[in-house]
Structures are given as C-alpha cells and as structure tokens.
Amino acid sequence: MTADLSPIDKAKFVAAKRAVDYVEDGMRVGLGTGSTAAWMVRCLGEMVREDGIRVTGVATSSRTADLARQVGVPISTLDEVKWLDLTIDGADEYDPRLNLIKGGGGALLQEKIVATASDQMIVIADAGKQVDTLGAFPLPVEVIPFGWQTSKALIEEMLANLEVTGRSVSLRLDNGAPYRTDENNFILDLHLRQIADPHQVSMVLNQVPGVVENGLFLDICDIVVIGGGDGSVEVRDINNGTVEHEQIDIVDTDNLFVDVQD
Numbered sequence: 001m002t003a004d005l006s007p008i009d010k011a012k013f014v015a016a017k018r019a020v021d022y023v024e025d026g027m028r029v030g031l032g033t034g035s036t037a038a039w040m041v042r043c044l045g046e047m048v049r050e051d052g053i054r055v056t057g058v059a060t061s062s063r064t065a066d067l068a069r070q071v072g073v074p075i076s077t078l079d080e081v082k083w084l085d086l087t088i089d090g091a092d093e094y095d096p097r098l099n100l101i102k103g104g105g106g107a108l109l110q111e112k113i114v115a116t117a118s119d120q121m122i123v124i125a126d127a128g129k130q131v132d133t134l135g136a137f138p139l140p141v142e143v144i145p146f147g148w149q150t151s152k153a154l155i156e157e158m159l160a161n162l163e164v165t166g167r168s169v170s171l172r173l174d175n176g177a178p179y180r181t182d183e184n185n186f187i188l189d190l191h192l193r194q195i196a197d198p199h200q201v202s203m204v205l206n207q208v209p210g211v212v213e214n215g216l217f218l219d220i221c222d223i224v225v226i227g228g229g230d231g232s233v234e235v236r237d238i239n240n241g242t243v244e245h246e247q248i249d250i251v252d253t254d255n256l257f258v259d260v261q262d
C-alpha cells in the first residue's frame with residue numbers, strides 16, 4: 001500500500017520511519033499530532049506488533065490517542081508518566097535554528113507541554129516546511145472563549161509594537177463556528193508573515209490575559225528529520241551540528257494500516 005502513496009505522503013512516511021529508529025525498548029514517547037505524526041504512530045504500532053518493542057506513548061491530542069489505540073501503541077497520561085524520553089511530532093514551519101511554528105492542527109497546547117517534558121524532541125517534516133524566518137504560516141494562539149474578543153484586541157495592540165511584517169488576526173473557524181481545541185478553547189491565527197524576534201513575540205503573547213499558549217516552539221526541538229518524495233531523508237541535529245543524508249527503503253507493507261479506520 002505504501003507504493004501507492006503520493007510524493008508528499010511518501011516524504012512524510014520516510015521521515016516518520018527514520019524518526020522511529022530513535023525509539024528504544026522501554027522508552028516513554030510523546031506522540032505528536034497531524035498527518036506526519038500519524039505516520040509515526042503507525043510505524044511505532046508496527047514496531048510494537050511485529051518486533052515486540054515495549055513503549056509507553058503519551059498522546060498530544062484525542063485524535064492521536066485514538067490512532068495509537070487502533071495500531072496497538074500502549075497509551076498513558078503525562079501525569080502518570082511525568083517525564084518522557086522522546087517526543088516525535090510534525091511542524092508547520094522550522095527555521096535553521098530548529099525553532100518551530102506548530103498548531104496548524106490545533107493541538108499546540110498539549111504538544112508544547114509534552115515536548116517540553118521530554119529529554120529530546122524530534123520533528124518530522126517535508127522540505128516544504130523549511131523557512132529562513134518564521135511567520136509565513138499563521139501563528140496559532142490558543143485563547144479561552146471567555147472574553148476572546150478582548151484578548152484578540154489586546155494582541156492586535158501588542159503587535160503594533162513588535163517587529164513583524166503582517167498584523168492581522170483571525171478566529172479559526174470550523175464549519176462556520178469557532179474551532180474548539182481538545183481543551184474546548186478557541187484559536188486565533190496571527191498572520192505575521194515574518195517574525196523578526198520569535199522569543200519576544202512568544203513572551204509578549206503569553207502575557208495577554210486569556211492567552212493559554214502560542215504555537216512558537218523555541219529552543220525545544222533537537223533534531224529534524226526531513227523526508228523527500230523519493231525516499232531520501234536528511235537528519236539535522238542542532239546540538240551536535242551534524243547533517244546526515246540517507247535513503248529509506250520503502251517496503252510495500254499493508255501492516256501499517258492494520259486496524260486503522262481513518
């Protein structure tokens with residue numbers, strides 16, 4: 001079935017397949033959210049079912065938890081596990097320092113908590129997510145529903161004094177109604193185009209009353225695994241400064257789709 005994948009799905013699949021090489025027997029693993037992370041959960045499920053590897057997964061969304069259960073990855077809670085060896089997640093953008101924008105799939109809050117509670121964070125992505133400067137992808141900001149319009153106005157006011165190229169803010173919608181996160185919050189998408197100082201923007205945003213968290217993941221990611229539609233992967237490690245290129249064998253296996261209904 002993997003032979004039928006589109007180039008973009010192949011890129012996501014090989015990035016995920018390479019990333020699960022970092023998972024060792026007995027590890028506690030944070031499971032990201034999104035289409036790339038879903039491939040990782042399937043690959044991990046295959047390792048559990050076929051190789052008997054023992055892992056404890058902590059999901060970053062109800063979607064990921066459902067998928068993990070379907071493919072046989074044992075799930076626990078962060079409160080039970082407390083600390084993780086590794087988190088593997090996707091991203092909407094990554095820059096040369098491996099700073100990220102996340103939250104396109106609406107799971108930024110749990111994703112940031114889980115990634116921060118991990119010894120190591122590995123991001124899996126295709127090359128299209130790479131940028132020189134973060135901000136082309138709208139920056140998601142999770143806000144509580146109470147007084148969200150006031151939070152939005154305060155964010156707009158703060159943006160006027162920040163070095164960003166765009167300043168419009170929109171409420172994320174789902175079928176005409178406000179999109180709801182797993183925590184039942186809303187998401188504001190900030191169309192900033194270019195963020196000159198992500199640390200400053202992140203700090204300022206999190207001071208606005210009503211803001212729960214923003215989608216800037218700064219100094220959290222250790223490794224990015226970039227997949228290509230031809231089965232190539234590039235592994236960049238920001239801590240030891242290495243860049244490695246490899247080719248992943250795409251073996252046609254239906255096992256990845258065992259019990260998966262989505």
Ligand code: 5RP
Nearest residue numbers: 034035036090103104105107
């Ligand atoms: C979800 C996320 C995702 O990791 C991000 O949106 C990338 O998703 P995909 O792999 O589907 O492109 O941050 O909140």
